[in-house]
Amino acid sequence: MTALLVVEGVGKRFRGLTAVDRVSFTLAAGEIFAVIGPNGAGKTTLFNMIAGVLKPNDGAISFCGERIDGLTPDAVCRRGIGRTFQIVRPFPGLSVEDNVLIGALLHRKDMAAARRCARDVLGRLDLYDKRGVQAASLTLPDRKRLELARALATDPKLLLLDEVMAGLRPTETDRMVEILKTLNRETGVSILLIEHVMRAVMALAGHMLVLHHGAPIASGKPEEVVRDPAVITSYLGQETVI
Amino acid sequence: MKALWGEMNGRGRVVLAVAVLLLLLAPTVATRYLVSVLTLIFYFVYVGQAWNLMMGYAGQLSLGHALYVGVGGYVSAALWVHFGIGPWLGVFPAVLLAASFGAAIGWLGFRFGIEGVYFALLTIAFAEFTRIGFDHIDVVGGAGGLFIPYEEARLGEWWNLRGGQLFFYYLAFGLAAIAVLVTALLARSRLGYQWRAVREDEAAARALGIDAFRAKMKAILISSAMTAVGGVFYAFYYNSLFPAQMFEMSRSIELILGPIVGGLGTVFGPVIGAFLLTPLGEILIGVTEALGINAPGAKAVFFGLTLMVIIYLVPTGVWPWLSKTLGLTGRRS
Numbered sequence: 001m002t003a004l005l006v007v008e009g010v011g012k013r014f015r016g017l018t019a020v021d022r023v024s025f026t027l028a029a030g031e032i033f034a035v036i037g038p039n040g041a042g043k044t045t046l047f048n049m050i051a052g053v054l055k056p057n058d059g060a061i062s063f064c065g066e067r068i069d070g071l072t073p074d075a076v077c078r079r080g081i082g083r084t085f086q087i088v089r090p091f092p093g094l095s096v097e098d099n100v101l102i103g104a105l106l107h108r109k110d111m112a113a114a115r116r117c118a119r120d121v122l123g124r125l126d127l128y129d130k131r132g133v134q135a136a137s138l139t140l141p142d143r144k145r146l147e148l149a150r151a152l153a154t155d156p157k158l159l160l161l162d163e164v165m166a167g168l169r170p171t172e173t174d175r176m177v178e179i180l181k182t183l184n185r186e187t188g189v190s191i192l193l194i195e196h197v198m199r200a201v202m203a204l205a206g207h208m209l210v211l212h213h214g215a216p217i218a219s220g221k222p223e224e225v226v227r228d229p230a231v232i233t234s235y236l237g238q239e240t241v242i
Numbered sequence: 243m244k245a246l247w248g249e250m251n252g253r254g255r256v257v258l259a260v261a262v263l264l265l266l267l268a269p270t271v272a273t274r275y276l277v278s279v280l281t282l283i284f285y286f287v288y289v290g291q292a293w294n295l296m297m298g299y300a301g302q303l304s305l306g307h308a309l310y311v312g313v314g315g316y317v318s319a320a321l322w323v324h325f326g327i328g329p330w331l332g333v334f335p336a337v338l339l340a341a342s343f344g345a346a347i348g349w350l351g352f353r354f355g356i357e358g359v360y361f362a363l364l365t366i367a368f369a370e371f372t373r374i375g376f377d378h379i380d381v382v383g384g385a386g387g388l389f390i391p392y393e394e395a396r397l398g399e400w401w402n403l404r405g406g407q408l409f410f411y412y413l414a415f416g417l418a419a420i421a422v423l424v425t426a427l428l429a430r431s432r433l434g435y436q437w438r439a440v441r442e443d444e445a446a447a448r449a450l451g452i453d454a455f456r457a458k459m460k461a462i463l464i465s466s467a468m469t470a471v472g473g474v475f476y477a478f479y480y481n482s483l484f485p486a487q488m489f490e491m492s493r494s495i496e497l498i499l500g501p502i503v504g505g506l507g508t509v510f511g512p513v514i515g516a517f518l519l520t521p522l523g524e525i526l527i528g529v530t531e532a533l534g535i536n537a538p539g540a541k542a543v544f545f546g547l548t549l550m551v552i553i554y555l556v557p558t559g560v561w562p563w564l565s566k567t568l569g570l571t572g573r574r575s
């Protein structure tokens with residue numbers, strides 16, 4: 001398998017605080033890769049460095065063989081990385097369809113083609129019937145799916161999903177897992193997932209990385225990682241698994 | 243035309259077509275005074291629409307648009323007065339200079355992350371500095387003003403904008419119609435959606451690959467260039483320009499009230515706004531005169547109160563409410 005995303009010794013400090021400490025991993029094309037860890041472990045910071053929101057203090061990030069660290073967020077997106085925000089940020093005053101249309105317009109100059117793409121994506125994410133509704137009036141689960149839809153419409157090779165399951169009920173979580181699996185299988189899109197809901201991680205990820213105080217403490221196949229003593233004491237021990 | 247047509251359903255189209263027809267025929271029956279009021283309305287539709295593109299669609303608040311009106315007017319008038327260069331030619335350098343001011347403000351504001359009210363302050367500062375500058379530029383008359391002379395021989399040279407009231411009526415109507423069309427087109431374009439995204443949430447827009455800086459620069463360039471054309475019209479219609487009068491902040495405010503009252507980020511908001519506010523201003527002048535109130539600012543107070551009532555009743559603007567109530571814009575299929 002070819003490497004899509006390569007993160008090498010990446011670090012980020014905020015004043016005195018080391019939020020991310022020399023993290024390295026490789027995500028293969030077509031893979032679903034999860035990053036887990038307790039609150040404040042540095043997951044979102046790591047994400048923001050990949051997405052171009054933050055510039056790393058150390059290390060390098062390459063995507064499709066090219067350095068992307070230090071690029072602006074829009075440039076990163078144009079290279080083929082779509083993202084969601086942990087705290088969802090739909091365009092509140094626009095309709096659901098227009099939210100997704102804006103994503104679709106990135107690689108489509110033709111308005112009709114972009115609208116078709118937007119509707120197609122909305123259909124995949126069970127939002128087609130709500131396409132005319134103002135985004136501000138959606139419920140949280142719908143907003144989470146709208147974030148995903150908008151990012152998908154930009155035709156990413158890699159999706160960065162920051163806690164898309166958080167705040168969802170178990171049935172909604174299962175539906176989201178199913179949606180992501182289908183997307184991955186049918187479109188071949190790779191997914192980098194930050195998740196707290198272990199059930200979802202176990203169901204989706206082929207590989208995972210555990211962060212603790214910014215540093216990687218374990219990585220590998222999910223079944224192996226959850227049995228790792230370091231992981232159990234520092235993370236899983238404190239929280240209910242499954 | 244298609245973009246504009248698309249805004250409306252069947253009933254809306256009928257209303258629009260009838261309104262356009264009535265306005266085209268109005269001068270045949272209307273008094274000279276009414277024609278002049280309508281001309282002023284069209285002017286405010288035009289400049290209001292230019293401002294609406296930047297604020298209503300791209301979400302960038304400018305409180306200094308008088309700058310572009312003034313620069314546009316001054317450049318074209320000075321070229322005519324001093325070099326005999328007609329406005330059809332003079333409009334190009336006028337637009338170029340105004341857009342350069344726009345580019346400078348945009349670059350400073352957007353590159354250095356000066357946002358919201360701070361950006362608005364920057365636009366006010368530029369307009370104020372320019373006003374003070376023009377007070378001291380002798381070639382355009384300084385504080386004493388610049389006048390386009392009345393020349394009997396040139397009357398009727400419409401190609402030099404030396405026409406009568408009727409000529410300016412149709413010119414203003416044409417400008418307003420073009421501004422509405424341009425807005426309808428832009429609103430449905432890729433750029434229009436990029437603007438909305440930046441307006442709604444800039445970080446989210448960038449995460450979708452939108453170069454927010456470029457989108458905002460395009461907004462201020464298009465808006466300032468369009469506004470400058472309005473300035474050319476203004477100069478040749480009124481024939482006199484004073485820095486204090488052209489660049490004053492109240493001029494900037496005056497041209498943004500229409501879009502705000504009519505509905506920001508809508509194609510017809512600035513139209514409705516101008517059709518409401520301009521006559522209202524005229525009525526208030528009449529009323530205060532009839533009542534013998536000549537306290538300074540009496541008109542402004544009434545005007546302000548009326549605006550407060552309208553904004554209280556329809557906070558998102560008159561047009562969204564009106565089009566819904568009258569059923570002029572249908573749901574998209």
Ligand SMILES: Nc1ncnc2c1ncn2[C@@H]1O[C@H](COP(=O)(O)OP(=O)(O)O)[C@@H](O)[C@H]1O
Nearest residue numbers: 014017019037038039040041042043044045046
């Ligand atoms: N912009 C910032 N400025 C200062 N500290 C920050 C900033 N962003 C995150 N941090 C800190 O960095 C650490 C990691 O945060 P974060 O990446 O959000 O963790 P996670 O997503 O794993 O919960 C936390 O201690 C947080 O307080």
Ligand SMILES: [Mg+2]
Nearest residue numbers: 043044045086
């Ligand atoms: Mg986080």
